[in-house]
Structure formats: structure tokens, C-alpha cells
Amino acid sequence: MNEPDVVTYVKSTAVLLGIPMDAARASRVASHLQRTAAMAALLNAANLSVEEELAEIYCPTLLKPNEYNLKQP
């Protein structure tokens, strides 16, 4: 992706997220994003299987007995 394309992306997504963006800032942000894009290319080249997944980010906690709110018969 060339620089004008990245600047266009930055301006569009900034509108979506509600971040004010003048031309100078858009250009600086685009420079950072282009450097990150080069790193993302390494990730895209990684050989990931479907088993490489994220479930462990969330872990349900066990309710204590006094936290259940069941009606007594």
C-alpha cells in the first residue's frame, strides 16, 4: 500500500472512530501505520493452524455458593 492510500485509510478510519485528524497528523499517523504494516506482513507469512486460537484470553469464574440467586422451593 502506498502512502496516499494509507493516508486515505487513516482519514477514513479516524472518522469512523471519531478521532479529529488534520492533514499533518494524518501524514504522521500514516507513517507509523506503514511501519506497522511491514511488521504485519511477517504475521501474514506465518504458518498458523486453526488450532492457534485465543480462547484462553477469557476464563469464566466459578460462582461461590452464596452468589447463586435460585428461588428456594
Place this chain on the structure above:
Amino acid sequence: MNIEACDALAMAASVASGETTARALLDSCVKRIEATDAKVNAFTDKTLSRAFAEADAVDARFTNGEALGPLAGVPYAVKNLFDIEGIVTLAGSVVNRSHAPAAADAFLISQMKNAGAVLIGALNMDEYAYGFTTENTHYGACHNPHDLSRIAGGSSGGSGAAVAASHVPIALGSDTNGSIRVPASLCGVWGLKPTFGRLSRRGTYPFVYSIDHLGPMASSLGGLALAYDALQCCDPLDAGCHALEVQPVMPRMNHGIEGLRVGILGGYFHDHASRAAREVVALAAITLGATDEVIWPDAALGRAAAVIITASEGGSLHLNDLRTRADEFEPLSVDRFIAGALQPADWTIKAHRVRRQYRGKVNALFKDWDILLTAATPVSAPMIGTDWLDINSTQHPARAAMGLLTQPISFAGCPVVAAPMWPMQTSGMPIGVQIIAAPWREDLAFRAAHVLAGAGVAHVKTVNL
């Protein structure tokens, strides 16, 4: 007592024996800070009323014949992203000045207090921990005590500088991508980035939920171990605290390294280290009897994934303020925060998936090795304001490059002791060596560090300020 030549172990021992008092130690540290911190700019807040109350409480316990904690009377300070009751947690920002003062101490400050340590104040850092230099525009750059024209490293730069300047023998910091190890390396002090999930992060201002670590820095290896052992506690209220038991390192630190397999990281780590950085790694390797080069799996890929997760989580965390108060952010990092907020979700999700695969590959490495060595920074401390670094004839953005050698390690969650070492070719400036062990094996890293300290190749130097 000459506090400049005195570490936490000696201070605690002298208080416990009645040779000195906690108040006398505190007085000495306060005088040292008042005399020299205008040059270093390590402190952003001092908590002297509290400190004198804590010191007097220690002395009262001694007078009453009550048991003292292992850090009784030892002064310390914390990076200003730790909650200190009654003080606004700045996290290096001006945006946070509008927050209410912290209602309670951070969990690790409570642990230090329980051990008898005396909190002197809060320390300078990169805004929201997004940096490796502590060139903080709001509160001023933190200066390296070994050469005031140079950076202290970051983001826990105030922590590294306060220890190097003999303001305090122990400081607490945080490390997401290298923020303890980089200032430890550049300021020439001991630092510990524990296993990811070892120490509770409750009551600290976050940066990257899925990579943030906390840990101590110290003027001696014994002081580092003493602090680390005091900080350990399983905390079910921190979703990121995965420690199931307290595993003190002090009792086994002097067991030597006989039988341990020690390797030297080559490839990526060799390529991104200057001659001076390679020199200290070589000295550490000779001292530990290491000769074999080891290749860390997917180091560049791991760093890339760490950078992407950092940007994404950091940008998301501050999105509301970026919408309305971007002009109040640190000029050196605000555009990176915004870029992170705008990143495609695919990059972040893929980075997390890469991390899972990466963990398996790194853990497999430790089937064959117990300790791995590499430099903590590619170079010694650059001058404040440096934008570009030449590393082996390749130009790198200076502020990002300081994390080249630390990011792949912390992304795997491995514990690292940063040992202060002193190359011949850096005009007296230090470069640290990372002593890396398998996850949850801090004890092995401390054993290797103890050998380096015992041989006199890793140590802290006092400074004249």
C-alpha cells in the same frame, strides 16, 4: 551510614541490628535526593510525610522488640503508574491530572509496606509507558546519572536513574516490552522482569493488558532478590496474576550453576547488538562457561507481534482521550497511539494467534537450555534527543530500537534478570546483559546472576553528582 555505598541488604541488616534507625536511613536518602535530583529529574512526587510515618513505625517496632520485616527501614520509590493512596496516578501524563487521587495503594506497594519498606515517592516515566527513553515532555527528560547528557532509558527511566543515583536502593517499575530491562541496562543497575503473570498488577495504570509485567530494580543482586521475594503473593483479584505459589529465590541464589546448560543467543540477537553489547555478553558467557550459540525461534516475528498488540491495546485504552484531548498527550507518542487505535483487527488477532504458537516454540527451546544470554540494549545510552541510531551500519529509529533485544523475550513471558555490566568501549557507560530462563524459573536466572556478581563482572558503580 554512607547510603551511596550501601545496598538494601545492608540497610535492612543495620536497622534490624540497631546499628542505625529507619529514620536515619530516610534522612540520608532525602538529603541525597534534595542535593542531586535537580540534575537527574527522577522524582515527580515525594511522599515524605508518609515516609517518616512508615520509618517511625519501623523504629517503634524495633524499640518494642517486635519482629521486623525483611525490608524494614529500606527506602524505595515507584514508577508513577503505581497507585499511592492520596496521590493522583499520573502514568507520566497530564491527562491523568484530572483523575481523583488513588483510594488505596497498589498491591505491590502493600507488599513492600508489609515487609517494612519505606515509600519515598513516585518516579518519572514515558507517558503511559509508551517509550524507551523517558524523554517526557510534560515533566522533563530523566537524565542518566552516569552522564547527565544521556537518556536514562525507559519507560521506567526514573526508577533506573533513582537507583543509579543512590537516591534509593530499590525502585519498582513496569515492563511491557523492555521498560525495566532497558533503563536497568542504560543506568547500570540490577533489574528483574519476572515471568508474565508472576506479580500482581492490581492498582497500577495499565498499558497493554496482555503483556504488562511489574518488577523491581536494585543497587545489588541481593537487594533485587529481597524485593522480589517480598513482592510475591498470589492475587486472585488480578486476572493477569497466574502465580499459584510463592517461590522465593533468596534461599537458593547461591547454589551455583553446576549442571545448568547456558547458551548465548545468536542470529537476530547478535545482528542487533553493537560491538560493545557483544563484548559484555561474551564476558558473561565466559564467566558462566557458555560457549554454544543458540537461535531463539522467530525473534523478529515475536517482536512484530508484540509491537502490533502493544499499539492496538494502547490505542484502544486511550481512545476516548485521543478523541477529545489528543493535544495534551506526549508529542513523542501520541501519533503512535492513534495509529494503534486505527490498526486493522486482523493484525491484532493474528498477533495473538502467533503468540500462542510462539510460546510453544520458545518453551521447546528450554528443553535443551536452562539459561540464555543476550544484551539488554543494542547500545549504551544515547544522548537525549537522539532520533536515529546506527547499529552495525543499519539506521534504526532510536526510540524504538532500544527495545529490539527485549521485546522478543517478554512476548514469550520468560523471566529475565538484567545484570549491570561495563564494556571497555563506551566511555564508562553500562550495558546490561539479559539472563533469561524458562517461564516460572526466576530461581535459575538469579543463580546465574549470582555467579556474575560473585566474579565481579556484574555490579553497580556509584556516581558523583
